[in-house]
Amino acid sequence: MQGQLTIVGQGLAGTCLAWRLWSRGKKFRLLHLGEGRSASAISAGLLTPVTGRSLNPSWRLSEFLDEALGFYREVEGVLGEQFFYEIPILRLFAGAEERRMFDRKHELLQPWTGAFLEGKDCPCEAPYGGVIWKGGGRLDTRRFLESSGIFFRDSGLLETGEVDLASGLEVEKPTIMCAGAAGLGSEPFGFLPERRAKGEILTVRIPGQPENRVLSRNGWMIPLGQGLFRVGSTYSWDDLTDSVTTSGRLQVENLVRSFTALSFETVEHVAGIRPIIRQSRPVIGSHPENENLFVFNGLGSKGVLYAPGVADRLAAFLCENREIEEDLNIDAFVG
Numbered sequence: 001m002q003g004q005l006t007i008v009g010q011g012l013a014g015t016c017l018a019w020r021l022w023s024r025g026k027k028f029r030l031l032h033l034g035e036g037r038s039a040s041a042i043s044a045g046l047l048t049p050v051t052g053r054s055l056n057p058s059w060r061l062s063e064f065l066d067e068a069l070g071f072y073r074e075v076e077g078v079l080g081e082q083f084f085y086e087i088p089i090l091r092l093f094a095g096a097e098e099r100r101m102f103d104r105k106h107e108l109l110q111p112w113t114g115a116f117l118e119g120k121d122c123p124c125e126a127p128y129g130g131v132i133w134k135g136g137g138r139l140d141t142r143r144f145l146e147s148s149g150i151f152f153r154d155s156g157l158l159e160t161g162e163v164d165l166a167s168g169l170e171v172e173k174p175t176i177m178c179a180g181a182a183g184l185g186s187e188p189f190g191f192l193p194e195r196r197a198k199g200e201i202l203t204v205r206i207p208g209q210p211e212n213r214v215l216s217r218n219g220w221m222i223p224l225g226q227g228l229f230r231v232g233s234t235y236s237w238d239d240l241t242d243s244v245t246t247s248g249r250l251q252v253e254n255l256v257r258s259f260t261a262l263s264f265e266t267v268e269h270v271a272g273i274r275p276i277i278r279q280s281r282p283v284i285g286s287h288p289e290n291e292n293l294f295v296f297n298g299l300g301s302k303g304v305l306y307a308p309g310v311a312d313r314l315a316a317f318l319c320e321n322r323e324i325e326e327d328l329n330i331d332a333f334v335g
């Protein structure tokens with residue numbers, strides 16, 4: 001791809017792509033609405049190898065996990081700051097069936113499984129016990145985006161401003177839409193199926209609560225240090241605004257109570273929209289009607305795991321003309 005590229009969006013997708021182009025020495029400019037205005041900025045940043053009620057390892061996990069960890073270490077090296085924190089994740093079984101499912105899937109889950117804990121050894125009410133997942137952690141997404149933003153702004157590559165996404169089809173220079181939820185459900189990528197989902201998260205202060213691991217069961221509680229924990233998240237498909245709601249707050253406060261009997265204080269309440277196309281499997285490639293228009297979207301609930309590896313594949317396509325793998329390629333949706 002000749003000439004300067006434009007990336008629209010500085011969430012996880014746009015930021016990871018910017019780093020991948022930067023490390024290839026490719027010219028680009030990065031446009032976004034402004035700091036904090038993205039799902040990525042409010043995300044809990046959790047990277048869990050095994051998620052969901054069906055207890056399946058994430059899609060292409062080994063490959064994307066290695067790439068993600070390598071990438072975050074590399075950017076940390078450039079910026080001289082830590083963003084990714086490895087931390088054990090204690091998955092508490094929600095019921096007898098989930099526990100049986102774990103036993104059935106033992107072999108499949110073995111690479112990600114640490115110690116098994118009986119209920120009496122769990123730090124909260126957990127009659128079915130729990131298991132420690134290995135290999136996960138937390139990305140401080142806010143710091144990662146802010147520090148990357150400062151770096152790119154100081155390098156003259158980042159600008160703040162609103163782009164008319166609907167006019168994307170008219171672009172004449174290579175433009176990559178990394179607009180998250182705003183880039184789904186309407187032109188120019190309105191033909192992609194989507195199931196965007198709103199999520200609400202609380203940050204709570206819990207004096208005395210141990211901070212040595214993430215607790216997970218129908219949601220998660222992640223230690224941030226200094227007695228603070230991020231807890232969430234809700235899922236809703238009807239209201240796609242980023243306004244917080246009382247019902248969302250109450251739902252997450254109940255989740256806190258399921259993890260600890262200690263009293264807590266809510267210090268922050270935020271909401272954002274997950275850009276979901278096919279669960280959390282991202283989509284990249286060029287628009288069928290304009291070969292200068294590209295998309296990187298659909299990170300779903302797993303932006304921390306998939307954004308670095310998928311950004312690398314898109315950068316390789318843009319800079320080295322390397323073919324996009326079938327299971328990531330937008331062509332799968334083009335009739």
Ligand SMILES: Cc1cc2nc3c(=O)[nH]c(=O)nc-3n(C[C@H](O)[C@H](O)[C@H](O)COP(=O)(O)OP(=O)(O)OC[C@H]3O[C@@H](n4cnc5c(N)ncnc54)[C@H](O)[C@@H]3O)c2cc1C
Nearest residue numbers: 009010011012013033038039040045046163180199303304
């Ligand atoms: C409540 C919640 C909790 C989550 N927790 C986790 C988690 O623990 N772990 C995990 O891996 N993932 C999590 N996610 C998912 C994760 O946040 C997403 O996968 C990821 O943020 C998507 O990144 P993105 O760059 O595609 O979109 P976004 O982060 O939304 O970025 C979109 C970018 O596009 C820009 N933009 C949009 N419209 C325009 C326009 N018109 N002009 C210019 N710029 C524009 C915005 O400014 C922004 O920079 C969570 C999401 C939510 C909502």
